[in-house]
Amino acid sequence: MQCLCGLNFKLKNKMKSFKLLYISVLSLFLFISCGDDDEAQLEGGQAILEFDNRVGMSNLQLNTSDYPYTNSQGQAFNVSMLKYYVSNIKFSREDGTEYTFPLSEDGSEGYYLVNEQDKSTTLLDLNGIPEGKYTGVTFTVGVDADRILEGAQTGALDVTNDMFWSWNAGYIFMKFEGHSPVSTEDGAVLEYHVGGYKADPKQPNLADNVKQISLNGEFSINENKKPQIHIIVDVLQFFDSPNEIDFSSNASRHTPAASIDVAENYVNAFILDHIHE
Protein backbone atom coordinates (compact mmCIF):
# COMPACT_ATOMS: atom_id res chain seq x y z
CA MET A 1 0.00 0.00 0.00
CA GLN A 2 2.74 2.44 0.97
CA CYS A 3 4.57 1.66 -2.18
CA LEU A 4 1.54 2.53 -4.26
CA CYS A 5 1.04 5.79 -2.35
CA GLY A 6 4.61 6.71 -3.22
CA LEU A 7 3.82 6.06 -6.82
CA ASN A 8 0.91 8.47 -6.58
CA PHE A 9 3.05 11.20 -5.13
CA LYS A 10 5.49 10.89 -7.97
CA LEU A 11 2.74 11.18 -10.50
CA LYS A 12 0.71 13.84 -8.83
CA ASN A 13 1.72 16.80 -10.95
CA LYS A 14 1.82 15.11 -14.28
CA MET A 15 -1.25 14.50 -16.37
CA LYS A 16 -3.36 14.12 -13.28
CA SER A 17 -6.64 13.86 -15.12
CA PHE A 18 -5.25 11.24 -17.47
CA LYS A 19 -4.12 9.15 -14.51
CA LEU A 20 -7.49 9.46 -12.92
CA LEU A 21 -9.08 8.15 -16.08
CA TYR A 22 -6.51 5.39 -16.36
CA ILE A 23 -7.08 4.22 -12.81
CA SER A 24 -10.82 4.46 -13.20
CA VAL A 25 -10.63 2.25 -16.24
CA LEU A 26 -8.32 -0.10 -14.39
CA SER A 27 -10.82 -0.33 -11.53
CA LEU A 28 -13.63 -0.96 -13.93
CA PHE A 29 -11.62 -3.62 -15.72
CA LEU A 30 -10.84 -5.37 -12.46
CA PHE A 31 -14.47 -5.14 -11.48
CA ILE A 32 -15.59 -6.76 -14.70
CA SER A 33 -12.96 -9.47 -14.55
CA CYS A 34 -14.15 -10.20 -11.05
CA GLY A 35 -17.65 -10.93 -12.27
CA ASP A 36 -18.96 -14.41 -11.94
CA ASP A 37 -19.69 -16.34 -15.12
CA ASP A 38 -23.32 -16.37 -14.03
CA GLU A 39 -23.60 -12.66 -14.74
CA ALA A 40 -22.36 -13.12 -18.25
CA GLN A 41 -25.00 -15.76 -18.80
CA LEU A 42 -27.77 -13.35 -17.98
CA GLU A 43 -27.01 -11.72 -21.28
CA GLY A 44 -28.72 -13.42 -24.18
CA GLY A 45 -32.23 -14.65 -24.56
CA GLN A 46 -34.59 -16.62 -22.42
CA ALA A 47 -36.96 -19.55 -22.85
CA ILE A 48 -39.14 -21.79 -20.74
CA LEU A 49 -39.18 -25.55 -21.06
CA GLU A 50 -42.51 -26.79 -19.75
CA PHE A 51 -43.05 -30.41 -18.73
CA ASP A 52 -46.78 -31.06 -18.70
CA ASN A 53 -47.31 -34.46 -17.09
CA ARG A 54 -50.45 -36.25 -18.28
CA VAL A 55 -52.06 -39.66 -18.39
CA GLY A 56 -53.32 -40.16 -21.92
CA MET A 57 -55.78 -37.33 -22.56
CA SER A 58 -56.20 -36.47 -18.85
CA ASN A 59 -54.18 -34.17 -16.64
CA LEU A 60 -52.14 -36.12 -14.12
CA GLN A 61 -53.67 -35.92 -10.66
CA LEU A 62 -51.66 -37.24 -7.74
CA ASN A 63 -52.99 -39.13 -4.73
CA THR A 64 -56.51 -39.81 -5.88
CA SER A 65 -58.47 -42.19 -3.64
CA ASP A 66 -59.74 -44.24 -6.54
CA TYR A 67 -57.96 -45.57 -9.65
CA PRO A 68 -58.73 -43.03 -12.36
CA TYR A 69 -56.29 -44.36 -14.95
CA THR A 70 -56.02 -47.55 -16.98
CA ASN A 71 -52.92 -48.95 -18.72
CA SER A 72 -52.97 -50.60 -22.14
CA GLN A 73 -53.59 -53.98 -20.50
CA GLY A 74 -56.77 -52.64 -18.92
CA GLN A 75 -55.25 -52.51 -15.42
CA ALA A 76 -56.50 -49.64 -13.26
CA PHE A 77 -54.00 -47.49 -11.34
CA ASN A 78 -53.40 -44.21 -9.60
CA VAL A 79 -50.27 -42.13 -9.16
CA SER A 80 -48.73 -40.82 -5.94
CA MET A 81 -45.34 -39.66 -7.19
CA LEU A 82 -43.73 -38.65 -10.45
CA LYS A 83 -40.23 -37.19 -10.36
CA TYR A 84 -37.54 -37.23 -13.03
CA TYR A 85 -34.26 -35.55 -13.91
CA VAL A 86 -33.86 -33.42 -17.01
CA SER A 87 -30.31 -32.37 -17.88
CA ASN A 88 -27.78 -31.64 -20.62
CA ILE A 89 -30.24 -29.45 -22.50
CA LYS A 90 -29.31 -28.32 -26.01
CA PHE A 91 -31.07 -26.14 -28.57
CA SER A 92 -30.33 -27.14 -32.15
CA ARG A 93 -30.11 -24.90 -35.20
CA GLU A 94 -30.99 -25.54 -38.81
CA ASP A 95 -27.31 -25.68 -39.84
CA GLY A 96 -26.68 -28.60 -37.52
CA THR A 97 -24.93 -26.57 -34.82
CA GLU A 98 -26.39 -26.37 -31.34
CA TYR A 99 -26.30 -24.33 -28.19
CA THR A 100 -25.41 -26.41 -25.12
CA PHE A 101 -26.57 -25.08 -21.76
CA PRO A 102 -23.70 -25.02 -19.28
CA LEU A 103 -23.43 -27.51 -16.41
CA SER A 104 -21.84 -26.14 -13.26
CA GLU A 105 -19.18 -28.19 -11.49
CA ASP A 106 -21.25 -28.66 -8.35
CA GLY A 107 -24.39 -29.65 -10.26
CA SER A 108 -26.32 -26.57 -9.17
CA GLU A 109 -26.86 -25.45 -12.79
CA GLY A 110 -27.97 -27.42 -15.81
CA TYR A 111 -29.67 -30.22 -13.85
CA TYR A 112 -33.38 -30.09 -13.10
CA LEU A 113 -35.62 -32.28 -11.01
CA VAL A 114 -39.18 -32.18 -12.34
CA ASN A 115 -41.51 -33.10 -9.49
CA GLU A 116 -45.23 -33.27 -10.21
CA GLN A 117 -45.89 -32.53 -6.54
CA ASP A 118 -44.34 -29.07 -6.95
CA LYS A 119 -45.67 -27.40 -10.09
CA SER A 120 -42.94 -24.75 -10.12
CA THR A 121 -40.43 -27.49 -10.95
CA THR A 122 -42.28 -28.37 -14.15
CA LEU A 123 -41.28 -25.03 -15.72
CA LEU A 124 -37.55 -24.82 -16.45
CA ASP A 125 -36.42 -21.22 -16.72
CA LEU A 126 -33.57 -21.07 -19.23
CA ASN A 127 -31.45 -18.03 -19.95
CA GLY A 128 -28.20 -16.93 -21.49
CA ILE A 129 -29.29 -18.30 -24.86
CA PRO A 130 -27.64 -16.85 -27.98
CA GLU A 131 -30.19 -15.03 -30.13
CA GLY A 132 -31.29 -16.69 -33.34
CA LYS A 133 -33.52 -19.29 -34.89
CA TYR A 134 -33.71 -22.79 -33.47
CA THR A 135 -35.22 -25.95 -34.82
CA GLY A 136 -35.37 -28.27 -31.85
CA VAL A 137 -34.50 -29.19 -28.30
CA THR A 138 -32.46 -32.13 -26.98
CA PHE A 139 -32.18 -33.23 -23.36
CA THR A 140 -31.27 -36.18 -21.20
CA VAL A 141 -33.85 -37.86 -19.00
CA GLY A 142 -31.58 -38.77 -16.12
CA VAL A 143 -28.02 -37.83 -15.26
CA ASP A 144 -24.97 -38.41 -17.46
CA ALA A 145 -22.60 -41.13 -16.23
CA ASP A 146 -19.61 -38.80 -15.88
CA ARG A 147 -21.36 -36.74 -13.24
CA ILE A 148 -21.29 -39.52 -10.63
CA LEU A 149 -17.49 -39.51 -10.75
CA GLU A 150 -17.47 -35.86 -9.61
CA GLY A 151 -18.75 -36.94 -6.21
CA ALA A 152 -21.25 -35.05 -4.07
CA GLN A 153 -23.30 -32.39 -5.85
CA THR A 154 -25.90 -29.86 -4.86
CA GLY A 155 -28.97 -28.23 -6.42
CA ALA A 156 -31.22 -30.74 -8.16
CA LEU A 157 -28.54 -33.40 -7.67
CA ASP A 158 -28.29 -32.92 -3.90
CA VAL A 159 -28.63 -36.35 -2.27
CA THR A 160 -31.13 -34.87 0.19
CA ASN A 161 -33.62 -34.87 -2.71
CA ASP A 162 -33.84 -38.64 -2.10
CA MET A 163 -33.21 -39.44 -5.76
CA PHE A 164 -30.11 -41.52 -5.05
CA TRP A 165 -29.48 -45.23 -4.59
CA SER A 166 -27.34 -45.79 -1.52
CA TRP A 167 -26.32 -49.41 -2.09
CA ASN A 168 -25.58 -49.04 -5.82
CA ALA A 169 -24.43 -45.43 -5.88
CA GLY A 170 -26.16 -43.46 -8.58
CA TYR A 171 -28.97 -41.07 -9.26
CA ILE A 172 -32.48 -42.40 -9.62
CA PHE A 173 -33.43 -40.86 -12.95
CA MET A 174 -37.16 -41.35 -12.61
CA LYS A 175 -39.45 -42.32 -9.76
CA PHE A 176 -42.98 -43.35 -10.60
CA GLU A 177 -45.09 -44.52 -7.67
CA GLY A 178 -48.76 -45.32 -7.32
CA HIS A 179 -51.17 -48.16 -6.69
CA SER A 180 -53.02 -50.75 -8.70
CA PRO A 181 -55.52 -53.32 -7.46
CA VAL A 182 -53.69 -55.96 -9.52
CA SER A 183 -50.30 -55.28 -7.91
CA THR A 184 -49.09 -58.22 -5.81
CA GLU A 185 -46.74 -56.00 -3.79
CA ASP A 186 -47.44 -55.03 -0.15
CA GLY A 187 -50.06 -52.28 -0.14
CA ALA A 188 -50.76 -52.94 -3.83
CA VAL A 189 -48.08 -50.42 -4.70
CA LEU A 190 -46.52 -49.63 -8.02
CA GLU A 191 -42.89 -48.52 -7.67
CA TYR A 192 -40.91 -48.10 -10.86
CA HIS A 193 -37.57 -46.47 -10.09
CA VAL A 194 -35.26 -46.07 -13.07
CA GLY A 195 -31.51 -45.54 -12.84
CA GLY A 196 -28.31 -47.12 -14.10
CA TYR A 197 -25.37 -45.85 -16.11
CA LYS A 198 -21.99 -46.99 -17.41
CA ALA A 199 -19.17 -44.90 -16.01
CA ASP A 200 -16.51 -47.61 -16.02
CA PRO A 201 -15.41 -49.27 -19.28
CA LYS A 202 -14.21 -52.25 -17.21
CA GLN A 203 -17.82 -52.92 -16.23
CA PRO A 204 -19.52 -53.56 -19.59
CA ASN A 205 -22.45 -55.47 -18.13
CA LEU A 206 -24.11 -52.61 -16.28
CA ALA A 207 -27.54 -51.52 -17.47
CA ASP A 208 -27.42 -48.09 -19.09
CA ASN A 209 -30.71 -46.23 -18.73
CA VAL A 210 -29.46 -42.72 -19.54
CA LYS A 211 -31.81 -41.64 -22.33
CA GLN A 212 -31.45 -38.73 -24.68
CA ILE A 213 -34.54 -37.23 -26.21
CA SER A 214 -34.64 -34.97 -29.29
CA LEU A 215 -37.78 -33.07 -30.21
CA ASN A 216 -38.32 -30.88 -33.27
CA GLY A 217 -39.99 -27.48 -33.20
CA GLU A 218 -39.08 -24.06 -34.58
CA PHE A 219 -38.66 -21.03 -32.36
CA SER A 220 -36.61 -17.85 -32.17
CA ILE A 221 -34.68 -16.40 -29.28
CA ASN A 222 -34.31 -12.63 -29.12
CA GLU A 223 -34.59 -9.94 -26.52
CA ASN A 224 -38.32 -9.39 -27.04
CA LYS A 225 -39.38 -13.01 -26.83
CA LYS A 226 -39.40 -15.70 -24.19
CA PRO A 227 -40.77 -18.73 -26.00
CA GLN A 228 -42.44 -21.40 -23.88
CA ILE A 229 -41.71 -24.87 -25.23
CA HIS A 230 -44.60 -27.03 -24.16
CA ILE A 231 -43.66 -30.71 -23.77
CA ILE A 232 -46.35 -33.24 -22.91
CA VAL A 233 -45.19 -36.21 -20.88
CA ASP A 234 -47.70 -39.03 -21.18
CA VAL A 235 -47.36 -41.45 -18.26
CA LEU A 236 -49.35 -44.13 -20.14
CA GLN A 237 -46.42 -44.40 -22.54
CA PHE A 238 -44.14 -45.46 -19.67
CA PHE A 239 -45.97 -48.77 -19.61
CA ASP A 240 -47.01 -49.27 -23.20
CA SER A 241 -44.57 -49.45 -26.05
CA PRO A 242 -42.31 -51.12 -27.11
CA ASN A 243 -42.51 -53.04 -23.81
CA GLU A 244 -45.98 -53.66 -22.39
CA ILE A 245 -45.70 -53.55 -18.60
CA ASP A 246 -47.94 -55.82 -16.53
CA PHE A 247 -48.76 -54.30 -13.14
CA SER A 248 -49.59 -57.74 -11.73
CA SER A 249 -45.98 -58.94 -11.73
CA ASN A 250 -42.81 -57.34 -10.38
CA ALA A 251 -44.41 -53.94 -9.72
CA SER A 252 -41.72 -52.81 -7.27
CA ARG A 253 -38.54 -52.19 -9.19
CA HIS A 254 -35.47 -50.66 -7.63
CA THR A 255 -32.46 -51.75 -9.67
CA PRO A 256 -31.01 -50.64 -13.01
CA ALA A 257 -31.67 -53.87 -14.91
CA ALA A 258 -35.22 -54.23 -13.58
CA SER A 259 -36.34 -51.01 -15.23
CA ILE A 260 -34.66 -51.22 -18.64
CA ASP A 261 -38.07 -51.76 -20.25
CA VAL A 262 -39.67 -48.75 -18.56
CA ALA A 263 -36.75 -46.55 -19.63
CA GLU A 264 -37.03 -47.78 -23.21
CA ASN A 265 -40.70 -46.90 -23.10
CA TYR A 266 -40.50 -43.44 -21.63
CA VAL A 267 -38.36 -42.05 -24.42
CA ASN A 268 -41.66 -42.15 -26.37
CA ALA A 269 -43.58 -40.34 -23.64
CA PHE A 270 -42.06 -36.91 -24.31
CA ILE A 271 -43.89 -35.06 -27.09
CA LEU A 272 -43.30 -31.48 -28.13
CA ASP A 273 -46.91 -30.26 -28.30
CA HIS A 274 -46.53 -26.61 -29.18
CA ILE A 275 -44.39 -23.52 -28.63
CA HIS A 276 -45.79 -20.18 -27.43
CA GLU A 277 -43.58 -17.52 -28.97
Place this chain on the structure above:
Amino acid sequence: MNRVFILLTISILFIVACGNDDDQSTNYWQVDVPEYFPEMVYTIENNPVTKEGFELGRMLFYETRLSSDNTVSCANCHQPYLAFADPVHVFSVGVNNQKGTRNAPPIFNLAFQSHFFWDGGVNHVDFIPINPIMNKLEMNESISNVVKKVNELPEYQDKFKQVFGKDSVNGEEFLHAFSQFLVMLVSDNAYYDQWMQGKYELNEAELRGMKLYESKCADCHGTALFTDGSFRNNGLDAEFSKDLGRAIITEYAGDEGKFKVPTLRNLAYTAPYMHDGRFETLEEVLDHYDHRVVQSATLDPLLVQANGELGIPMTDQEKSDIIAFLHTLTDRDFVSDSRFFDPN
Protein backbone atom coordinates in the same frame (compact mmCIF):
# COMPACT_ATOMS: atom_id res chain seq x y z
CA MET B 1 -4.78 13.26 -4.96
CA ASN B 2 -7.28 11.83 -2.57
CA ARG B 3 -9.42 10.63 -5.40
CA VAL B 4 -6.49 8.85 -6.99
CA PHE B 5 -5.72 7.20 -3.71
CA ILE B 6 -9.30 6.07 -3.21
CA LEU B 7 -9.50 4.65 -6.69
CA LEU B 8 -6.27 2.78 -6.20
CA THR B 9 -7.54 1.43 -2.93
CA ILE B 10 -10.71 0.30 -4.60
CA SER B 11 -8.69 -1.37 -7.33
CA ILE B 12 -6.64 -3.23 -4.77
CA LEU B 13 -9.77 -4.22 -2.89
CA PHE B 14 -11.10 -5.73 -6.07
CA ILE B 15 -7.89 -7.62 -6.61
CA VAL B 16 -8.16 -8.98 -3.08
CA ALA B 17 -11.86 -9.71 -3.44
CA CYS B 18 -11.15 -11.54 -6.67
CA GLY B 19 -9.06 -14.10 -4.84
CA ASN B 20 -10.50 -17.50 -4.27
CA ASP B 21 -12.61 -17.66 -1.11
CA ASP B 22 -10.64 -20.73 -0.11
CA ASP B 23 -7.62 -18.56 0.54
CA GLN B 24 -9.28 -17.34 3.73
CA SER B 25 -8.35 -20.63 5.33
CA THR B 26 -4.68 -21.52 5.25
CA ASN B 27 -5.04 -24.85 7.02
CA TYR B 28 -5.00 -27.06 3.94
CA TRP B 29 -4.06 -30.64 4.58
CA GLN B 30 -2.42 -32.73 1.93
CA VAL B 31 -3.02 -36.42 1.48
CA ASP B 32 0.70 -37.28 1.52
CA VAL B 33 1.82 -40.77 0.61
CA PRO B 34 5.08 -42.42 -0.51
CA GLU B 35 5.83 -42.19 -4.23
CA TYR B 36 5.24 -45.93 -4.77
CA PHE B 37 1.53 -45.42 -4.00
CA PRO B 38 -0.83 -45.24 -6.98
CA GLU B 39 -2.30 -41.92 -8.11
CA MET B 40 -5.07 -40.52 -5.99
CA VAL B 41 -8.46 -41.00 -7.65
CA TYR B 42 -10.50 -38.99 -5.15
CA THR B 43 -11.70 -35.68 -6.65
CA ILE B 44 -9.80 -33.61 -4.09
CA GLU B 45 -10.05 -30.55 -6.37
CA ASN B 46 -13.79 -30.52 -5.64
CA ASN B 47 -13.21 -30.87 -1.90
CA PRO B 48 -9.82 -29.70 -0.61
CA VAL B 49 -9.21 -30.83 2.96
CA THR B 50 -8.92 -28.27 5.75
CA LYS B 51 -8.25 -28.94 9.42
CA GLU B 52 -11.72 -27.67 10.32
CA GLY B 53 -13.43 -29.74 7.61
CA PHE B 54 -11.53 -32.85 8.70
CA GLU B 55 -12.58 -32.31 12.32
CA LEU B 56 -16.19 -31.86 11.28
CA GLY B 57 -15.97 -35.11 9.32
CA ARG B 58 -14.54 -36.82 12.39
CA MET B 59 -17.46 -35.60 14.53
CA LEU B 60 -19.86 -37.06 11.96
CA PHE B 61 -17.97 -40.37 11.89
CA TYR B 62 -18.47 -40.78 15.65
CA GLU B 63 -22.04 -39.38 15.65
CA THR B 64 -24.68 -41.86 16.82
CA ARG B 65 -27.48 -39.46 15.87
CA LEU B 66 -26.89 -40.37 12.22
CA SER B 67 -28.89 -43.55 12.97
CA SER B 68 -32.67 -43.82 13.26
CA ASP B 69 -32.64 -44.56 17.02
CA ASN B 70 -29.54 -42.46 17.77
CA THR B 71 -27.52 -45.48 18.94
CA VAL B 72 -25.26 -46.43 16.04
CA SER B 73 -22.36 -44.43 14.63
CA CYS B 74 -19.89 -45.45 11.92
CA ALA B 75 -17.42 -46.22 14.71
CA ASN B 76 -19.64 -48.99 16.08
CA CYS B 77 -18.33 -51.24 13.33
CA HIS B 78 -15.15 -49.32 12.43
CA GLN B 79 -12.78 -48.81 15.38
CA PRO B 80 -9.61 -46.75 14.91
CA TYR B 81 -7.44 -49.04 17.05
CA LEU B 82 -8.26 -51.90 14.62
CA ALA B 83 -7.53 -49.95 11.44
CA PHE B 84 -11.28 -49.15 11.47
CA ALA B 85 -12.37 -52.80 11.33
CA ASP B 86 -15.11 -54.24 13.53
CA PRO B 87 -13.95 -55.01 17.07
CA VAL B 88 -16.30 -57.83 18.02
CA HIS B 89 -18.73 -58.85 15.34
CA VAL B 90 -18.41 -61.26 12.47
CA PHE B 91 -21.34 -59.42 10.88
CA SER B 92 -22.03 -55.73 11.34
CA VAL B 93 -24.64 -54.97 13.97
CA GLY B 94 -26.98 -52.04 13.41
CA VAL B 95 -30.03 -50.45 14.99
CA ASN B 96 -32.19 -52.74 17.20
CA ASN B 97 -29.23 -55.15 17.32
CA GLN B 98 -29.98 -56.32 13.81
CA LYS B 99 -27.25 -58.34 12.14
CA GLY B 100 -25.95 -57.38 8.74
CA THR B 101 -24.80 -59.94 6.21
CA ARG B 102 -21.13 -59.08 5.82
CA ASN B 103 -18.04 -58.42 7.92
CA ALA B 104 -17.21 -54.71 8.16
CA PRO B 105 -14.03 -54.01 6.16
CA PRO B 106 -11.27 -51.77 7.57
CA ILE B 107 -11.13 -48.15 6.37
CA PHE B 108 -7.93 -46.60 5.06
CA ASN B 109 -6.32 -45.50 1.79
CA LEU B 110 -9.78 -44.81 0.33
CA ALA B 111 -8.58 -41.83 -1.72
CA PHE B 112 -6.64 -44.20 -3.97
CA GLN B 113 -9.48 -46.59 -4.74
CA SER B 114 -12.44 -46.39 -7.08
CA HIS B 115 -14.87 -48.98 -5.67
CA PHE B 116 -16.01 -49.48 -2.09
CA PHE B 117 -17.84 -52.15 -0.07
CA TRP B 118 -17.46 -55.88 -0.68
CA ASP B 119 -19.67 -55.66 -3.78
CA GLY B 120 -18.20 -52.38 -5.05
CA GLY B 121 -21.64 -50.77 -5.07
CA VAL B 122 -20.25 -47.33 -4.34
CA ASN B 123 -17.80 -45.76 -6.77
CA HIS B 124 -16.87 -42.49 -5.07
CA VAL B 125 -15.70 -41.74 -1.51
CA ASP B 126 -18.32 -38.98 -1.16
CA PHE B 127 -21.12 -41.52 -1.44
CA ILE B 128 -19.73 -44.05 1.06
CA PRO B 129 -21.60 -42.73 4.15
CA ILE B 130 -24.98 -42.89 2.40
CA ASN B 131 -24.74 -46.67 2.18
CA PRO B 132 -24.64 -47.54 5.92
CA ILE B 133 -26.87 -44.57 6.85
CA MET B 134 -29.67 -45.84 4.60
CA ASN B 135 -29.13 -49.56 5.14
CA LYS B 136 -32.15 -50.82 7.14
CA LEU B 137 -29.94 -53.27 9.07
CA GLU B 138 -27.30 -50.66 9.87
CA MET B 139 -28.27 -47.04 10.59
CA ASN B 140 -31.73 -47.15 9.01
CA GLU B 141 -32.08 -43.45 8.19
CA SER B 142 -32.75 -41.32 5.13
CA ILE B 143 -29.99 -39.00 4.03
CA SER B 144 -32.39 -36.05 3.92
CA ASN B 145 -33.42 -36.65 7.53
CA VAL B 146 -29.83 -37.07 8.72
CA VAL B 147 -28.84 -33.75 7.17
CA LYS B 148 -31.93 -32.16 8.75
CA LYS B 149 -31.03 -33.64 12.14
CA VAL B 150 -27.45 -32.35 12.20
CA ASN B 151 -28.57 -28.94 10.93
CA GLU B 152 -30.69 -28.62 14.08
CA LEU B 153 -27.83 -29.43 16.50
CA PRO B 154 -26.13 -26.31 17.94
CA GLU B 155 -22.69 -27.95 18.19
CA TYR B 156 -22.80 -28.68 14.47
CA GLN B 157 -24.10 -25.23 13.58
CA ASP B 158 -20.92 -23.77 15.11
CA LYS B 159 -18.75 -26.18 13.13
CA PHE B 160 -20.64 -25.50 9.89
CA LYS B 161 -19.93 -21.79 10.36
CA GLN B 162 -16.22 -22.49 10.68
CA VAL B 163 -16.06 -24.78 7.68
CA PHE B 164 -18.70 -23.44 5.29
CA GLY B 165 -19.39 -19.95 6.67
CA LYS B 166 -23.05 -20.72 7.40
CA ASP B 167 -24.90 -22.54 10.14
CA SER B 168 -26.55 -25.25 8.06
CA VAL B 169 -25.35 -27.56 5.31
CA ASN B 170 -26.77 -29.11 2.16
CA GLY B 171 -26.14 -32.70 1.11
CA GLU B 172 -22.99 -31.83 -0.81
CA GLU B 173 -21.40 -30.09 2.16
CA PHE B 174 -22.42 -32.86 4.55
CA LEU B 175 -20.81 -35.49 2.32
CA HIS B 176 -17.74 -33.36 1.61
CA ALA B 177 -17.09 -32.93 5.33
CA PHE B 178 -17.38 -36.68 5.79
CA SER B 179 -14.94 -37.29 2.94
CA GLN B 180 -12.40 -34.89 4.42
CA PHE B 181 -12.10 -37.26 7.36
CA LEU B 182 -12.19 -40.43 5.26
CA VAL B 183 -9.52 -39.46 2.72
CA MET B 184 -7.10 -38.50 5.50
CA LEU B 185 -7.19 -42.07 6.83
CA VAL B 186 -3.94 -43.09 5.17
CA SER B 187 -1.98 -46.13 6.25
CA ASP B 188 1.49 -45.91 4.71
CA ASN B 189 3.91 -46.47 7.55
CA ALA B 190 3.93 -50.22 8.10
CA TYR B 191 7.25 -52.00 8.69
CA TYR B 192 7.08 -52.82 4.98
CA ASP B 193 6.91 -49.10 4.11
CA GLN B 194 9.80 -48.34 6.43
CA TRP B 195 11.78 -51.11 4.70
CA MET B 196 10.85 -49.62 1.29
CA GLN B 197 12.28 -46.33 2.52
CA GLY B 198 15.44 -47.92 3.89
CA LYS B 199 14.53 -47.31 7.52
CA TYR B 200 13.89 -50.89 8.60
CA GLU B 201 15.46 -54.30 8.06
CA LEU B 202 13.19 -57.24 7.25
CA ASN B 203 14.34 -60.55 8.74
CA GLU B 204 15.01 -63.72 6.76
CA ALA B 205 11.52 -65.18 7.17
CA GLU B 206 9.90 -61.87 6.21
CA LEU B 207 12.08 -61.58 3.10
CA ARG B 208 11.29 -65.17 2.09
CA GLY B 209 7.62 -64.37 2.72
CA MET B 210 7.81 -61.32 0.49
CA LYS B 211 9.20 -63.41 -2.40
CA LEU B 212 6.39 -65.92 -1.90
CA TYR B 213 3.84 -63.10 -1.72
CA GLU B 214 5.12 -61.79 -5.04
CA SER B 215 4.72 -65.15 -6.78
CA LYS B 216 1.55 -66.42 -5.08
CA CYS B 217 -0.50 -63.41 -3.90
CA ALA B 218 0.47 -60.26 -5.77
CA ASP B 219 -1.56 -61.00 -8.92
CA CYS B 220 -4.66 -60.00 -6.95
CA HIS B 221 -3.22 -58.24 -3.91
CA GLY B 222 -0.74 -56.11 -5.85
CA THR B 223 0.25 -52.43 -5.80
CA ALA B 224 1.15 -50.45 -2.71
CA LEU B 225 -2.48 -50.80 -1.67
CA PHE B 226 -2.08 -54.63 -1.58
CA THR B 227 -5.24 -55.02 -3.63
CA ASP B 228 -5.79 -54.56 -7.36
CA GLY B 229 -9.30 -53.30 -6.61
CA SER B 230 -10.90 -55.98 -8.78
CA PHE B 231 -13.79 -58.34 -8.01
CA ARG B 232 -13.03 -62.05 -7.87
CA ASN B 233 -14.47 -65.35 -6.77
CA ASN B 234 -11.78 -66.87 -4.55
CA GLY B 235 -13.40 -70.30 -4.30
CA LEU B 236 -15.13 -70.08 -0.95
CA ASP B 237 -18.43 -71.63 -2.05
CA ALA B 238 -19.98 -73.72 -4.80
CA GLU B 239 -23.14 -71.61 -4.93
CA PHE B 240 -23.98 -68.07 -3.88
CA SER B 241 -27.62 -67.88 -2.85
CA LYS B 242 -26.55 -66.42 0.51
CA ASP B 243 -24.72 -63.51 -1.08
CA LEU B 244 -24.38 -62.91 -4.81
CA GLY B 245 -21.62 -60.36 -4.19
CA ARG B 246 -20.67 -58.18 -7.16
CA ALA B 247 -23.61 -59.53 -9.18
CA ILE B 248 -26.00 -57.66 -6.87
CA ILE B 249 -24.59 -54.47 -8.38
CA THR B 250 -23.96 -55.52 -11.98
CA GLU B 251 -27.02 -57.81 -12.21
CA TYR B 252 -24.82 -60.07 -14.33
CA ALA B 253 -24.59 -63.82 -13.65
CA GLY B 254 -20.90 -63.84 -14.56
CA ASP B 255 -20.22 -61.76 -11.44
CA GLU B 256 -21.95 -64.07 -8.96
CA GLY B 257 -19.79 -65.00 -5.98
CA LYS B 258 -17.26 -62.27 -6.74
CA PHE B 259 -16.19 -59.84 -4.02
CA LYS B 260 -13.77 -56.97 -3.89
CA VAL B 261 -10.19 -58.14 -3.35
CA PRO B 262 -9.41 -56.82 0.13
CA THR B 263 -6.18 -55.08 1.06
CA LEU B 264 -3.58 -57.09 2.95
CA ARG B 265 -2.44 -54.04 4.91
CA ASN B 266 -3.11 -54.19 8.66
CA LEU B 267 -4.37 -57.79 8.54
CA ALA B 268 -3.08 -58.24 12.09
CA TYR B 269 -5.93 -55.95 13.24
CA THR B 270 -8.76 -56.93 10.94
CA ALA B 271 -9.76 -60.54 11.73
CA PRO B 272 -12.04 -62.28 10.98
CA TYR B 273 -11.37 -62.61 7.26
CA MET B 274 -13.42 -62.87 4.04
CA HIS B 275 -16.65 -61.01 3.22
CA ASP B 276 -18.55 -63.14 5.72
CA GLY B 277 -15.78 -63.31 8.31
CA ARG B 278 -15.64 -67.11 8.11
CA PHE B 279 -11.92 -67.43 8.90
CA GLU B 280 -10.56 -66.30 12.22
CA THR B 281 -6.85 -66.67 11.53
CA LEU B 282 -4.42 -66.08 8.69
CA GLU B 283 -3.46 -69.76 8.91
CA GLU B 284 -7.05 -70.67 8.04
CA VAL B 285 -6.98 -68.24 5.13
CA LEU B 286 -3.82 -69.76 3.69
CA ASP B 287 -5.16 -73.29 4.25
CA HIS B 288 -8.16 -72.26 2.19
CA TYR B 289 -6.00 -71.15 -0.73
CA ASP B 290 -3.76 -74.22 -0.35
CA HIS B 291 -6.34 -77.00 -0.41
CA ARG B 292 -9.93 -75.85 0.21
CA VAL B 293 -10.75 -73.86 -2.92
CA VAL B 294 -14.15 -74.91 -4.29
CA GLN B 295 -15.07 -75.10 -7.99
CA SER B 296 -17.87 -72.94 -9.40
CA ALA B 297 -18.82 -71.24 -12.67
CA THR B 298 -17.20 -67.93 -11.75
CA LEU B 299 -14.10 -69.22 -9.91
CA ASP B 300 -11.13 -66.98 -10.64
CA PRO B 301 -8.85 -68.57 -13.30
CA LEU B 302 -5.81 -67.71 -11.19
CA LEU B 303 -6.99 -70.33 -8.70
CA VAL B 304 -6.86 -73.11 -11.28
CA GLN B 305 -3.40 -74.60 -11.73
CA ALA B 306 -1.97 -75.81 -15.06
CA ASN B 307 -2.69 -79.42 -14.06
CA GLY B 308 -6.34 -78.57 -13.41
CA GLU B 309 -6.03 -78.72 -9.63
CA LEU B 310 -7.55 -75.88 -7.64
CA GLY B 311 -5.85 -73.45 -5.30
CA ILE B 312 -2.36 -72.17 -4.62
CA PRO B 313 -0.18 -74.93 -3.17
CA MET B 314 1.99 -73.92 -0.21
CA THR B 315 4.15 -75.88 2.22
CA ASP B 316 3.82 -75.24 5.94
CA GLN B 317 7.15 -73.41 5.87
CA GLU B 318 5.91 -71.22 3.02
CA LYS B 319 2.71 -70.41 4.88
CA SER B 320 4.66 -69.44 7.95
CA ASP B 321 6.96 -67.20 5.88
CA ILE B 322 4.03 -65.55 4.11
CA ILE B 323 2.38 -64.83 7.44
CA ALA B 324 5.65 -63.35 8.71
CA PHE B 325 5.65 -61.03 5.70
CA LEU B 326 1.96 -60.15 6.14
CA HIS B 327 2.76 -58.93 9.65
CA THR B 328 5.19 -56.42 8.17
CA LEU B 329 2.09 -54.72 6.69
CA THR B 330 1.02 -53.72 10.19
CA ASP B 331 0.98 -49.94 10.64
CA ARG B 332 1.14 -49.12 14.34
CA ASP B 333 1.31 -45.40 13.70
CA PHE B 334 -1.98 -45.50 11.84
CA VAL B 335 -3.92 -47.26 14.59
CA SER B 336 -2.48 -45.02 17.29
CA ASP B 337 -2.94 -41.70 15.46
CA SER B 338 -5.02 -39.64 17.90
CA ARG B 339 -6.24 -37.34 15.10
CA PHE B 340 -8.53 -40.20 14.11
CA PHE B 341 -9.93 -40.96 17.56
CA ASP B 342 -13.36 -40.13 18.94
CA PRO B 343 -13.32 -36.36 19.66
CA ASN B 344 -15.62 -36.77 22.66
